[in-house]
Amino acid sequence: MGGFPILSVMTFLPLAGALLVMLVRAATAGSSKGESTAQSKKAVLLAAVIISAATFVASVAAFFAFDRSATGYQLVEQYAWYGPISYKLGVDGLSLSLVMLTTFLTPICLLASWNSIDKRVTEYVIAFLVLETFMIGVFVALDLVLFYIFFEAGLIPMFLIVGIWGGKDRVYAAFKFFLYTLIGSLLMLIAMVYMILAAGSADFEVLEKFAFAPEIQTWLWLAFIASFAVKLPMWPVHTWLPDAHVQAPTAGSVILAGVLLKMGGYGMLRFSLPMFPDASAMFQPFMFALAVIAIVYTSLVAWRQTDMKKLIAYSSVAHMGFVTLGIFAFNEIGVQGAIFQMLSHGLISGALFLIVGVVYDRMHTREIAAYGGLVSRMPIYASFFMLFTMANVGLPGTSGFVGEILTMVGGFQAATWAAAGAALGVIFSAVYMLTLYRRTVFGEITNPELNDIKDMNLVEWICIAPLAALTILFGIAPNLIFNLTDSSTTRILSLMAGGQ
């Protein structure tokens, strides 16, 4: 295809960085023992932050090389690999926006680990950098096998992050997380093998044009959805998420909620709609029902939680319900809203997990009851927390609103009951978020340990402030994103219409 392989560079830069860290570590392992360990830990983290920041710069370069007015995949790199399989990368507006979310959140995650991770720091940053490569790879791969490799391989570093650096019950959580996602992926693998054999190619662009027979589509669709539903997650396969979040370290939660969940929505848009349009149309009411249940059910469950992280995890499931609703509305407004909701949720839920992390690092508890009255000691923290609380309840002017209203408007055109059910979630989200805020931040300080709690430090500022800025920016000027995702949305919908 010629030209500079910007996507490959961007994808494998973190992996190369991880190798570098590993080599340096191996070289200095003998020399550094006692007094320099704390310093070397910071040095390793700083190196990782720089590598991931460089990756972000690479993604920005890709953004500028990307022509927003053109349809189809761009910046394509393709090399023959084996038979129907090739190494093929490329982006459209949908994948590029998710890539940028990934590269934006990863440095923040690494930085957020500054004070909270103190064991096996080298292994930790290696796991994170490897994870970043796999996450980017999922979004830029244009070949089924390549996609599957990235999709599955990403499980391993995430599994390790939860299982090694996690909380008390990390092994159970990691096991649950792995089991759920693996079973979903195995079904998807079987379907992929069938598709490659039937179409004679693993190339997305070939598969998009290949019309599978309707009855075949049904089975393929189910197999793919099994995987995406777990990732998103959709009710009733969401129960791994609260446990994984609660046990994961702060940065793990941020990346889990911010990026990994989005792979589910991305998969639906990349595979389910364009490749299995008849099956998608057939299952629309089914998906709407699951979306509405997810929104109402998990919102109510979120309200009853006593653990801050669990509450936000359940809230994530509810917010992903809007994504499902928008995608399966099969119209421009719904799909654009769903993409926007994914990006917005990446920022907001990421920020909320960071917000929880700030007090967790100080108090080492996530119990809501242990807090209360933080506002009198941490006014800046309280302000940021308020902003993201409001963003999470979808207050207009924040990015949370735009995604919710568009998915509902799109959903309304397909099924009024689905939009009405989703709108109920708008009420409940206010209930659980305001209750959480009130119990942790407002009121008198009752726990004497909170008397000396310090407000946000510089590192926390650097992590949270950019998320706050983007949450407001995209809330006021969401067209910045719509302009990017517009042509890919149109393309997905026309592929879908062409298939029916």
Added chain:
Amino acid sequence: MLPDSLLIYIVLAPGFAALTGVFHKWIGDRVVMAITTGVVLSCGALSLYQLFAYVAGLGGATEAVHHASGYDAYLTAGAEAAAVELKQRVITLMPWIHVGDFQANWAIRVDTLSIVMMAVITGVSGLVHLYSWGYMSEDPHKSRFFAYLSLFTFMMLMLVVADNFIQLFFGWEGVGLASYLLIGFWYTKKAPNDASIKAFVTNRVGDFGLALGIMAVFFMFRSVEFGPVLDAIRTNAVITPYAFAEALPARESVIVFFGERVYALELIGILLFIGAMGKSAQFFLHVWLPDAMEGPTPVSALIHAATMVTAGVYLVCLLSPIYEYTFYASGMVALVGAVTALYAATVGMAQNDIKRVIAYSTCSQLGYMFFAAGVGAYEAAMFHLFTHAFFKALLFLGAGSVIHGMHHEQDMRRMGGLAKFMPLTYAAMMIGTIAIIGLGIPHTKFGFSGFFSKDAILESSYAGVMASVSFAQLAFWFGLVAAFLTSFYSWRLIYMTFHGPAPHEAHGHDAHAHDAHGHDAHAHDDHAHDVHGHGHDHKPHESPLVMLIPLALLSLGAMFAGVYFYDAFVDAKNETFWAGAIYRAAENHVLHDRHNVPEWVLWAPLVVTIAGFLIATFTYSFNRGIGARVAASGGPLHALFSNKWYFDEIYQATLVRGSAFLGNIFWKADKKIIDGIGPDGMAKLASMSSRGLSRMHTGYLYHYAFVIIGAVIVFGAILWLRSGGAG
């Protein structure tokens, strides 16, 4: 109209002023207070100038036209040949959400409605800012308070100048946020926290309807902008909704909602009105407003009396083209408004907290505005909104002055005889009371502002009765009884507070046990003890000048706003004044026909008002014990009223408990059922025994609940598929 630059200044400057609150650490409280107050006062001056200039520019020549040819021609010719062209200017600031047909901009729409609202909002807000210099002088969080006030002002302005439903929704939820923050301003205390969440959530219930209404609008009209949507209804243009092959005229169009075919305008009207009910505290969704009195009193005056709570009325008037062509939706507006007017007045009679009396009074007056709009007298509704803003802000700020003077005492039973301690506040409260009861002489121009607007509403309602408008009969009679009750509870307030013996001279104010204002160690309550260097002297005192000036200016409004603006809003010049911003269908003549109502209709409000005054005088002035004895005897009616008809208890027992119950069941279902079948179950599968099977037969409630919910969903999905999947 003002030039674009000044209009943009009026709308945006309060928002930027609010941002200075972020920097209060560096620039200090005084600077934040000065900037916010200065900016909002300047906006108020500009907006009021704009309103006065606009009214002055109408000239006096229109009267003849109105009563002769022009007006009647307008009535008979229908909308297509409207004699008055819609005078409107839209300044587009920048695009907001553009996806397909969904086009929403950040914009400033200037027409008569927004000119009136801008004047009300910035005028009252400027005075409230000023007043707060005195009222909040001892509070440690002054910057935050002023920033919130300015934020509110900005959001409210964004609401009223929106040219599309989405920006309106932005302002709508934005004022909800400001209201939430200000109700819970004293955030270390329980009661304000509870009240703020209750307000936000109740409003969200309304917003649920509003959001669905907006979705339905977009579904039918393929636009969220007021211009195209309302024009289509005005001209009955053929519209092509999203899921219809056939095109239909706007007024007859049908939508399939939950599988039912209903008239689109009816559905839209009802859904949007649910939003209005939440924001304007109408029956069923009113429960948050009395609790909102936990906020500082200037907030109650600005947000929970003069401006935010009137947003629902504004919405209905703005969307008059929709309500003009509905039967059920406008009937619902009239019915809910009438019921609220009466309901809130009954509760207001039995409250002892001075702010709660005024809060219920607000609720009741909003009911008047709604039933006016419901019977088709939108101009009268807007007129009452306008005059009410003055006298209700006056009453609240007066009450604030009393509370301030009484060292944060709010219970009227502990007040009395204050007239001699605070004569200026007393005068202001008297003016406010005379204005709210609507004292004036029919057929003349002698009357306080409430007289002109309330009588216009009652007369229009009676004209509606003559024209057989649905629920007009109910509205008129409920409104008349409420007028009687209004007079009674208003005078009761005056007598209990300002007249008679002064119990506060007998014992210190520490004796009271009002739990919401319990004397825990907090700056706000320190205020109550230490202010003004009184030390242990708890004698009531008159408020400082900075609080009295706003009272004086609002008193002018309460006295003269009615007579001055009467012609423009509802009488001779109203066609040219509104200039199409409010729309009336060809067959709606209620505002005009109110001049043809029987003579007794004009005098009835005066009679009931005097009756209310006499009874209040008898029970609370001549025989001060009677009211207390009625309360003590605990008759069922009094119990019903003083407990607000038990709404809070009923909602708590059903909605709140029910949701919590469901939440707990679902949570257990996650653990026991989904995990039990899923990962945990799989782990057990390896060592499955007969014990595993018996787990299926556990008699747990949540198992069954879960199965039932699942069955409902499956059943619903099947039904949906069978109905062809549409709607």
